Amino acid sequence: MDWYKDMAEENFQPKIVAFVCRWCTYTGADLAGMSRLQYPPNTKVIMLPCSGRIDINFVLRAFMQGADGVLVSGCHPGDCHYNEGNYRARRRWTLLRDLLDTLGFDLRRLKLAWISAAEGNKWAQTVTDFTKEITELGPYTELHELCDCVESPLAPEAAIAAKMAFTEAKPAEDALLKTVQQAFSEEKVAKVLGWRSRPTLKRTSPDWFESAEELKDLAAPPAGVNVVRLCDEPVLANEPKLGVIARPRELASLNVLTQEHALNPEQVTVFELDADGKYLRTGTLRELSGEVAQKFPEGQVVGHSAETMQKLAEFMQKPRAERFAFWKEVSQHCLHCYACRQACPICHCKKCYVDKNQPQWFPTAADGMGNFSWLIVRAFHLAGRCIGCGACQTACPADIPLNMLNATLAKSALDNFSYQAGVNPEVPPLQADFSQKDQETFII
Ligand code: SF4
Ligand code: SF4
Structure with missing residues (x-):
């Protein structure tokens, strides 16, 4: 524990939030306590019925309200008390991590684990290691500064003018x-x-x-x-x-x-x-x-243009901090007009999650936190569903490159699950399904 005392002397106490399932990880944490295992006290544990219930918005909200790290943990594959909750969660985490990576999120601050009820030791070790890692990384200032930003300047004039250009209709064939x-x-x-x-x-x-x-x-x-x-x-x-x-x-x-x-x-x-x-x-x-x-041309991810895929590939070559700075700059122009949602053929929920205010999970203000949340929530809601028509980006008055986020998730779906949206109406939607063979190299 010496490393922790040294860091504590420098006055930085990381804030870590852990979302855990009640059957395995929470019981494992309880066992660690009953066994009197020592580990750093920085982690606030939030118990949920199943890892399948851990919504991405819980994770985002924790980060945006000041967490320096988030730990998510549930039962090992095959042990879920609801049979398949953790398999479904695993698929969502894969997609979410790829989206966050494009956005330049620091993925070292999000740890995913399987910890059973008998693994009190693993819980104590995981929390100890994670606290050490986050302490070494320091406070998550770039995200917290973004979330503190209350300005929302308009997009550059040229971008707005291009959006307003008229086009003469051509008669149908x-x-x-x-x-x-x-x-x-x-x-x-x-x-x-x-x-x-x-x-x-x-x-x-x-x-x-x-x-x-x-x-x-x-x-x-x-x-x-x-x-x-x-x-x-x-x-x-x-x-x-x-x-x-x-x-x-x-x-x-x-x-x-x-x-x-x-x-x-x-x-x-x-x-x-x-x-x-x-x-x-x-x-x-x-x-x-x-x-x-x-x-669609052979080799192309359905709907997503070769140009967008190329742009994404080049963008991902940039260092993480540069990617974050890019999205920080473009997202500040979002007006929360929801034109992107209205233009989307796949957004057909009777009442959009972001319009619900009892309880209100989604920050609706056009400020740093609201804008960044919207970029993530909109794109993620369409993971495995977006067919890459580009209507959202065309509709966006702030000219935010939404296609790049859509393409990220389309690529993730194809690379990780061999799935393309809109191709086969006979199969279940990507996020309504799972395979026991889905990869999980990022889960400890
Ligand atoms: S590109 Fe995807 S998210 Fe955008 S409007 Fe088309 S289907 Fe919807
Ligand atoms: S259309 Fe553009 S400005 Fe309007 S909510 Fe969507 S991303 Fe924001």
Whole structure:
């Protein structure tokens, strides 16, 4: 314990929060106490029913409210009292660590462990080692300074101006127009989702068309917008004959909604376009959903452009502190307008977690803590679900490079779990599933 006394003399007492499952680690900690094992007293233990219950927001909140280190621990794989809670947690931690790494978070400050009820010694040793490591690292000043920041300056003027530029709508292709008109006249569809030209606004925006007459306003798809955003629950629940004009990105989005049981693939007629908006064919979503992977260049993570993946690879070559400084700078421009959420085809929860205020887990102010939390929570909520359409970044008035965070999680899903969002509507969503073989090299 000498090292600890030496450090204590320098007046730094690390604040460590440990989230532990009640059945294994908490009982292990109890055993350490009953066995009178000595270890540093800096760790505050918070007991949860299962490691599967340890939400990333608990971890973030602990860091953002002053913790210098966070320890998360549960039962060993195979020992979970709910059978699979720790397997599910392990998958989430893998994704979270990769996201935090891109954001330049200091991963040495987040320790993950399996400690059983019989491992009082392991608990005491883990807490001792971790306290020593955090003491050597010192206070987590860069994060705490970010969280103390209350300013939220606007994004650079040029970025805002580019976002405000008007684009003239182009009329829809004849072949597509005729096909959709015919589907209406044969009563195969009652509502069709496509792009409406709005000449006075000099805009093209997603909209529902409810008759063949309305199709006079049908426009060609613009870049950067995903019409599936309008597939919300009331429409899906109440209309059995829907049509969607879909490029590969929309098709992938519909597949994710199918996986999440938000729609019935027999209910949707797809008017399929290629990536450039050229009409290809018509079929039910069930018939067309299986070929999404082939619609993107070989080797590309579905939807996420080769350019974004390249940018991410180059960004990850930078030192951690530089990555953190980059996100600190860009995140301060966030307005908390939630345009990114509104533009996303996959964000379809009835009530968004961040809008809940009883209890309010999410800091909603547009300040350092609120902005950084939003970057993490938004991206992580879409881990294994985002199909990389880029609509969120297009919508962001502050020009925050959200695509890079989305691509991080897409890469993590592919590298760690061989999973690509939106490719196969028949498999469970990434975070609703687990494998006993999922890797865990980062867990002690
Ligand atoms: S998070 Fe962004 S890129 Fe991913 S599906 Fe949603 S809008 Fe598209
Ligand atoms: S659209 Fe941009 S500015 Fe608005 S909440 Fe999302 S990240 Fe922040």
